[in-house]
Amino acid sequence: MKTEFHRITRLPSYVFAEVNKLKAEYRDQGHDIIDFGMGNPDINTESFIVDKLIETVKKPKTHRYSVSRGIKGLRKAQADYYGRRFSVKLDPEKEIIATLGSKEGLANLAMAITDPGDVILVPNPSYPIHPYGFIIAGGSLRHVPTLSNGQFDEDEYFKTLTRSLKHISPKPVAIVISFPSNPTTKTCTLKFYEELVKVAKQNEVWILSDLAYAEIYFGDNPPPSILQVPGAKSVAVEFTSMSKTFSMPGWRMGFAVGNEILIAALEKIKSYLDYGAFTPIQVAAASALSSNPSTIEKVRGIYKKRRDTLVDSMSKAGWKIPSPEATMFAWAPIPEKFKSLGSLQFSKLLLKEADISVAPGIGFGEYGENFVRIGLVENEHRIRQAARNVKSVFTAADRILSEYSSGEIDH
Ligand SMILES: Cc1ncc(COP(=O)(O)O)c(C=O)c1O
Incomplete structure (x- = not known):
């Protein structure tokens, strides 16, 4: 056996x-x-979010299979959030998908886009699903260090990245990045994303950006979204998570937004694998996203x-x-x-x-x-x-x- x-x-x-x-x-x-x-x-989790779940779960219609890519109201709430927070306009039909936590989205997108042996450029150190999502999917990794002397040095990062893109064979298919970073806590600038989008376009490589800590910041400058870079949607998708932002880790709710080819790939693979989060969770998540900034x-x-x-x-x-x-x-x-x-x-x-x-x-x-x-x-x-x-x-x-x-x- x-x-x-x-x-x-x-x-x-x-x-x-x-x-x-x-x-x-x-x-x-x-x-x-x-x-x-x-x-x-x-x-x-805030009680108004829990109350919304309870109110919704009392409607028997919500006990049926839900919608794999997320109910319309939830995708619309995520589009509104991106509009308010980043001034980024998203089409809820083609550019947004709800995921069962961002981890599931990352893993299934890796599965959707990776051929055996495909090379992916991943940060090191990193949150484990960034490399291992691609290992599970049959890919190969090239690690790009994101710490030098305990700091994130954007110039150093680009030196290694461009060297890798130039010399690695087969040519890498995707770059994974995640700022603010788990575990290093480092952030990046919008200028970093501008440069990264430029490099990705020149090299015809996808960018998967994990922005799980978009809202957990302590300085005066909120972390940017890569989608704020004009034209970024042609090469990038971004993941966000309700787990940290609204302290809803057990609810398993996150999103992928951005490039419509990648969103469609994730949607297709997910349509085979799941029926979406339980509808009352999606309704409650939409109420959280639409709530007052407090x-x-x-x-x-x-x-x-x-x-x-x-x-x-x-x-x-x-x-x-x-x-x-x-x-x-x-x-x-x-x-x-x-x-x-x-x-x-x-x-x-x-x-x-x-x-x-x-x-x-x-x-x-x-x-x-x-x-x-x-x-x-x-x-x-x-x-x-x-x-x-x-x-x-x-x-x-x-x-x-x-x-x-x-x-x-x-x-
Ligand atoms: C960088 C990063 N991405 C994704 C996740 C997973 O979040 P979710 O609960 O949305 O799957 C975590 C959780 O710790 C994380 O640190």
């Missing part, structure tokens, strides 16, 4: 699973783990306060973490004293010695080593508690490190 499956063997074992297993063990032993590990938004501002405000508390309290504990400009994460360099452990062992050490769970940077790709990702998914009180725990670990660093000098941090 066949027991080795090509697609499955191409997927590496999940680095995060190792930390999660350890986390579960410590919890079973009674430890109160402060969990910054997963990017699982913990803020309650809904989004509230979510943003909570993350901002947590960010400030984290950066401030960890700094006092001796851990200098750059203040993230956007996203619901901090991207923290491993403190010098612990650097030689690497991000996986350092994450295990924090679990064991400080009852804190973080995501090791190596789980996001080789260029993520030397960092850990801290999710802003615990309240301010618990963030301060975490900083106190970290301080105790740092104070006892020499003793702790000597205990581990022989190797693995496990039990």
